[in-house]
Amino acid sequence: MHLVGNNIIVRNFQEGDFDSFYRLVKNKRNHELSGMEYTEDINDAKQIFDRYLKLETSYCIALKENSLMVGIIELNERGMTSGLELTRELGFIIEEKYRHQHIASEAVELMIKYSFEELKLTELWAAAEKHNIAPQKLLVKHDFKYIYEVNQNFSILDNTDNLIEYYLLKP
Template identity: 50%
Template structure:
């Protein structure tokens, strides 16, 4: 994929992205707020990058001028049944030093346009940890509507993991 915006490019992962990718996965806040894998182990991080390179629907958010990775955005299938074929779920995370610069907004808008205009999707979903206000505000700004909240914690983990789901229809 190669989507070009005003300030960013959404593109496939490259080996050269590793330094910025490693910064993302070793920031525990990204795990806690966005569900991104967490590791401080450089070898494991290389394995994660290779996994992202193979994963359909996972892309780098890079600065247009420098091609430097600033984040990750995903557009994943929601299932194989006929009623889910024309739906996708978007997820994103931005490196903390690049937040509040419009990269997330532009990236999500590019994927929305791509999804509705190129893939002919009828629905795009997004979720956010309940206490992560920034993406919730962004989703609402882009026209997503709050639909429901679910606890995604494993029953035996004895913890709560509340997630809010948002929907955008064509």
């Protein structure tokens, strides 16, 4: 994949992206905000990165000026049962020092266009942690509509609520 915007490129991962990737996965706040993998162990991070290099649904968000990776954007399959083949779940994370620079917005815009024009999808879903307001605002800005909330706390030992809000975009 190679989508070019005004300031960013959405592209496949490359070996040279590892340092930027490692900064993302060793930041615990990224895990808390998006559910992204978390590890401070560089060897674990390399194993995770090797998986991302092979994934056909995860892409690097890079600055156009120097191709530096600053985030990840994904189009995950929601299932291949009847009716879901042409739907995807959109997810994204931007490295902390690059947030609030409209990078995520531009990446989401490129993926929406790609999803409906190239892949011919019928709908995109996105989810955001209830306490993570920034991506919720970004989704609404791009015409996603709030649909419902669900508690995804799977741990019997953890009493905290893990509320996820789901948003839907249809062309």
